[in-house]
Amino acid sequence: MLARDVEARFAALDAFLIEHQGLWRPRPFTHLQLPWEREYPELAQWLRQRTLADAESCHNWPHDLPAPAPFPQLAEQALQLSAVDRLPTRALEPARHRLNVDVPGRKWQQIEAFGAALNFTHTPGHWLDWCAGKGHLGRRLLQPGQQLTCLEHDPALIASGQALSDHHRLPVTHRLQDVMAKVALSPEHTPSPCMPAATCTCACCNWPARPVASNWHWRPAVTTASTPTAIKPYPVPHAHRNYGYRLMTWACR
Numbered sequence: 147m148l149a150r151d152v153e154a155r156f157a158a159l160d161a162f163l164i165e166h167q168g169l170w171r172p173r174p175f176t177h178l179q180l181p182w183e184r185e186y187p188e189l190a191q192w193l194r195q196r197t198l199a200d201a202e203s204c205h206n207w208p209h210d211l212p213a214p215a216p217f218p219q220l221a222e223q224a225l226q227l228s229a230v231d232r233l234p235t236r237a238l239e240p241a242r243h244r245l246n247v248d249v250p251g252r253k254w255q256q257i258e259a260f261g262a263a264l265n266f267t268h269t270p271g272h273w274l275d276w277c278a279g280k281g282h283l284g285r286r287l288l289q290p291g292q293q294l295t296c297l298e299h300d301p302a303l304i305a306s307g308q309a310l311s312d313h314h315r316l317p318v319t320h321r322l323q324d325v326m327a328k329v330a331l332s333p334e335h336t337p338s339p340c341m342p343a344a345t346c347t348c349a350c351c352n353w354p355a356r357p358v359a360s361n362w363h364w365r366p367a368v369t370t371a372s373t374p375t376a377i378k379p380y381p382v383p384h385a386h387r388n389y390g391y392r393l394m395t396w397a398c399r
């Protein structure tokens with residue numbers, strides 16, 4: 147897919163999500179009645195009479211649900227907007243001994259799939275794990291001679307992550323950082339050239355809007371072929387909550 151097509155796709159996906167945010171933004175299980183139920187009473191009633199087993203049986207395939215409008219139309223649109231080809235992959239360098247200890251199986255698979263789909267012409271010297279949690283992704287990507295900075299806003303995860311990195315004797319800095327905050331990281335914190343990477347499903351991955359990154363002069367890149375293709379900044383849609391993996395990288399200018 148060409149960079150301009152990727153940009154158009156993300157723009158369409160973002161517009162779709164913003165238009166229908168009333169449906170997905172309210173946190174589940176925190177309201178007795180969700181605000182959108184007043185607008186779509188028939189759909190609300192249909193969904194409410196379903197059992198937990200019904201819901202679980204279509205957990206990964208919700209698009210075919212014979213639910214009342216506007217569900218089918220929205221599901222069809224979502225399916226079209228989220229259909230992407232598989233990225234070409236390469237054999238990933240073997241993981242360091244016991245690096246996956248403490249990483250749930252599905253997460254490790256996601257991390258490995260992410261790593262296998264990264265293919266650079268210029269090997270990054272410094273990784274930035276954005277919303278890193280304990281930094282499992284960054285540590286898996288880290289190769290000899292490279293460095294890693296992990297940004298995370300939960301102090302407990304920072305502490306556990308730093309302990310893991312120290313245990314594996316890896317050159318990792320775990321920084322306590324709210325990536326949404328109006329705080330700018332200076333280049334000396336994470337020397338250029340660096341390659342940000344994330345496996346994250348939260349809104350903080352609307353990266354180009356983030357002030358933290360804004361003074362680094364990064365250009366986002368989507369790795370679609372053998373080289374990261376620099377494209378104009380675009381908002382990464384919040385909606386990559388597809389339970390698969392997503393791949394986003396940014397290339398420094």
Ligand SMILES: C[S@@+](CC[C@H](N)C(=O)[O-])C[C@H]1O[C@@H](n2cnc3c(N)ncnc32)[C@H](O)[C@@H]1O
Nearest residue numbers: 277278279298299323324325326345346347350
């Ligand atoms: C889905 S987890 C991903 C963790 C990690 N990338 C991985 O694959 O294990 C999202 C992480 O982002 C962190 N996070 C969410 N909002 C954040 C923010 N505004 N600033 C920094 N970290 C944030 C959460 O605490 C959580 O650890």
